[in-house]
Amino acid sequence: MASRPPTILFVCAEDWFFHSHFRPLVSAARRADARARIVLLTNVNDKRAALEELGVEVIPFGFRRGSLQPFAVWRAARRLRRVVRRLRPDLVHCIALTPILLAVLARIGGPAIIFHVTGLGTLAEGDTPRVRLLRSVLLRLLGWHVRRHGDSLLLENPDDAGYLQEYGLPRDADITIVGGAGLDPARFPPLPDPGGAPLRLAFVGRLIATKGVDVLIAAMDAPPLREMDLRLDLFGAIDAGNAGAYAEERVRAWAARDDVSWHGFIEDVRDVWRRAAICVLPTRTREGMPRALLEAAACARPLVVTDVPGCRHFVRDGVEGFVVPPENPRALAAAIARLAADPALRVKMGRAARRRLLEGFTEQRVVATIGAIHRRLLRA
CATH class of the missing domain: 3.40.50.2000 (Glycogen Phosphorylase B;)
Structure with a gap:
């Protein structure tokens, strides 16, 4: 009897951000298992139809980007937990800091989790007492979650690995550095210097x-x-x-x-x-x-x-x-x-x-790298 197709849940705050930067991840998921059900939890703006044409099931969520209000964050984490329980995904791939922190707080346990850090943003750079406190608490929770569950991390530069290790990320964590979302060089051929004045x-x-x-x-x-x-x-x-x-x-x-x-x-x-x-x-x-x-x-x-x-x-x-x-x-x-x-x-x-x-930093390399991680986690 054939096994059921896996469900891969991407969590990304904005549909336009996923569409412009992370469409190759759909290909990576297909490489992991061509039968996969691919779901995106996101704020719906104007890219829903384009994503659905790629075979992505889009579920509106209502993220509040950049919001570090504790009660709002906690309520969003509880909503995320309910969605994950309903969908029962085999793999959850959280893109950017807001979805990552919500997943940590939601204690969604069960599916394999990838934390895809695209930058540390306000949480790393803010200097108000409230942001410093939240930075210490939330990043240490992330480190604890990775230590306890062995989550996989995708980072876009080595500096972020060092920064997160200062807040308890294990030095032997499963970390992969990827070239951003990658780029297809065939779509962006080299151009001659335009020169001219001005x-x-x-x-x-x-x-x-x-x-x-x-x-x-x-x-x-x-x-x-x-x-x-x-x-x-x-x-x-x-x-x-x-x-x-x-x-x-x-x-x-x-x-x-x-x-x-x-x-x-x-x-x-x-x-x-x-x-x-x-x-x-x-x-x-x-x-x-x-x-x-x-x-x-x-x-x-x-x-x-x-x-x-x-x-x-x-x-x-x-x-x-x-x-x-x-x-x-x-x-x-x-x-x-x-x-x-x-x-x-x-x-x-x-x-x-x-x-x-x-x-x-090509799309082909990024897709191959992430596709291999998806495959490994789905088979674990």
Whole structure:
């Protein structure tokens, strides 16, 4: 008698985030077992139909991203526990910090669990007494849960492993470092340096304070950039669900400048790199593995990033681009200026960035790695 098809439950706060970054995980689940029932517990925005076309069963949940209110967190954990009891999944794959912490608090026990850390966000960087207390309690609970249940962890950079170990994550835990969600290099072919005057640089990402867009604007006013013929293109939506979102009035004020344009969200980021010669990501705080970097690298664009986890894992200073201190407009301006003034250097670093992507950050590699973990856990 054939065994029943396994149920794999993905838990991710936003359907658009799963659709844009983690569609390859559906392929990974299919590799583990082609018969698998794949379910996604998420906030439903506008990607439900697209996900259902991939064979994903979408269940609305109502996550509150960035909320660290204890009672709200506890109520959400209880709701998650009820859903898991009803679905009886064989594997639960929690993506990002909010679903991970809810799963820990829910004590869902039974199915195999993967904690997929895409960045440590507000919980790691917040400095208020309440956040420090919650950080200590919740991350230590995560470490305890992994020690007791042997959960598998997917991390996007090695810095996060060291950080979590400070809060009790076992040093012998089942940890795998993956290249973010990976990228299909065939969909993002290398592009020639666009050159031209004005030379364009671009930021791609959510318009939230942790991304440091205001630092980039300040860099545009710093020497030597203010004397150069440059244009900055901002691509990204204002994430209203994030407490750190920039006010729309502030973003529109930036876009009113002669040297800055705001284009909002863009569906096909390849159009960005056909026009822009330099990718800039001036993040203030920790990243997981920014997809924007992988996309720019695949298109052979040099990268200017800050010295924070995630960014420094991909970009090696002087190889794929430049790594500068966070919140330092003058250092950021100097790095951009070096690339803006030297087309040959842009081409050299852009080619190195694509090679870096091909070495370990492709979608094929990520799918194979996660698919193998799914297979192992389903057979355990």
